[in-house]
Amino acid sequence: MDLMGMMGKLRETQQKIEDTKKRLDTVLIDEQSTDNLLKVTLTANTKIKSITIDDSLLEDKEQLEDYLILVLNKAIEKAANINQTELDAVTKMDMPMIPGMEDMFK
Structure with missing residues (x-):
């Protein structure tokens, strides 16, 4: 096993x-x-880069809080999926498979 080559690849x-x-x-x-x-x-x-709230939501604090939770969670889930897909592509494409190493990139 070429350890130096593997370290360079890492x-x-x-x-x-x-x-x-x-x-x-x-x-x-x-x-x-x-x-x-x-x-x-x-x-x-x-x-978070921006949040835009319609004035009608400012009249109902509880509704606004519900909207924020719902919309932010959906956006965060999408972001996490894109992030994971992109990072997985890099590690799978370039990493030599060494048992236990996959945990280093999580």
Whole structure:
């Protein structure tokens, strides 16, 4: 087993993972309530970029809280799926299969 070659490949893969994470900061996910009264935008790294709230929701605190939870959770789920898919693609494509190593990238 070429340990030096494997270590170089590991460093290369770690760099690709970092590059992918940076790129995911530029991937935006837009999500909204079915009636378009609340809209959120976040990155594929789940950083919230914007929240737009229709004035009608400001009159009902409980409804606004429900909307925020629902819409943010949907957006975060989409972002997490994109994030996982992108990172899986990098690690599966470039990593030599070493038992136990897959846990390092989670």
